Amino acid sequence: MPEGHSVHRITRQFARNFVGHRVEASSPQGRFAAGAAEISGRTMIDARAVGKQMFLEFDDDVWLRVHLGMYGAWDFAGDIRLDATIASANGRMGQTNQRGTILDAPNPDAVVFDADGENSLSSIGAPRRTRVRMAESEKENDALAEFPPPPIGQVRVRLLTENVCADLRGPTACEVRDSAEVEAIVAKLGPDPLLDDSPEAEERFTTVIRKKPTPIGLLLMDQSVVSGIGNVYRAEMLFRANLDPHTPGKLVPEETVRALWHDWAHLLRIGVETGQMMTMDGLEGEEWRQAMANRADRHWVYKREGLPCRVCGTNIVLEEMGARKLYWCPSCQR
Known part of the structure; x- marks a missing residue:
């Protein structure tokens, strides 16, 4: 999608x-x-x-x-x-x-x-x-x-x-x-940081997440909570936040929720500018070219089930959440 x-x-x-x-x-x-x-x-x-x-x-x-x-x-x-x-x-x-x-x-x-x-x-x-x-x-x-x-x-x-x-x-x-x-x-949709990156939009996102008992891995895919996030960005954002996908929204620390909002704004702008869902920061030269050319080199966990985590070496897990495939590292994300 x-x-x-x-x-x-x-x-x-x-x-x-x-x-x-x-x-x-x-x-x-x-x-x-x-x-x-x-x-x-x-x-x-x-x-x-x-x-x-x-x-x-x-x-x-x-x-x-x-x-x-x-x-x-x-x-x-x-x-x-x-x-x-x-x-x-x-x-x-x-x-x-x-x-x-x-x-x-x-x-x-x-x-x-x-x-x-x-x-x-x-x-x-x-x-x-x-x-x-x-x-x-x-x-x-x-x-x-x-x-x-x-x-x-x-x-x-x-x-x-x-x-x-x-x-x-x-x-x-x-x-x-x-x-x-x-x-x-539009009123039923969650905020889209490309249209509104104001403090009010951040506050709306943070407040909704922090009230919900729903797992954060489902909330990020709920378009009434935040607009635009799909399966790839969900997996990558949760890994970048070191966040267990099953954590209830209300138990996610406020500073982590706010960091998710800013990370989504960051990744969304990269996606619009480059056309790629590039989720690995700090790549330069040949590493950047490889990552832009091949999904296997530009994502932390997405589509990497059974492969060792790039950070800790634990095998990436694949499960179903919200009728969609979820990729995550059970060691880094806890």
Whole structure:
């Protein structure tokens, strides 16, 4: 499932390529035909992400809400312009693998291609008129013979401008809402430090955690507690905090809870800037390149079950928590 950094990156691409443009909408598979008809012909005026959910605003108070879920993916095609804030970073969006050419990187030798398919590859700026396939099983860019290209797979909705199209496949949620409904949905979500890193947001996170008897390993995945954290970040943040995943939230020391909030803000910004869920700090040179290229070299515990802990040598444990796989070190995290 795409985690918060991926959804923010996708939304930035919509802001760069769609906002301010008149959009034609269709539903090639037919399941979103009525919703597409409500959107089509309108101008996109905003694109925003809150945690794992994205909201695309059109004129006359029409919004498209999308939650990618486990299998959702956006494919962009056409004359794609990469968002300037991530133009020099490796970049994949959501359930994506994308190959391209870094146009703006100050040091092209620093570009590292992800070998594991976990996150991103490079810029989507070249060649022009390209298709960026953004699904876990599709790993290449294709030059386009025609524009717009024919839909691939079961496309729930296609958004099309004069230069770019975006195809959505396999989302958990895809629905038209108005601003009042969007506000109600967002109000139920926990704070997202990329949108609000204020003391008030930190206090809200800390207060909720410290009241709950629920294990901290479940609370970090609860999107009403904090937005954007998924399975990878959960495991890595708990290890970085030396925290047993089974500890009830109310028993986690306050300073540890606050440190978790700041660590999430730190890791989320790295993820948005680089496209990688890089959770090991202090890497430089070849170590950094290796970690950016291979998941096995950039995580402390995730996907390392049965392997020795990088700190203490104890074998990493795999168990199920909240219907998701949890990786942790029973020695370091106690």
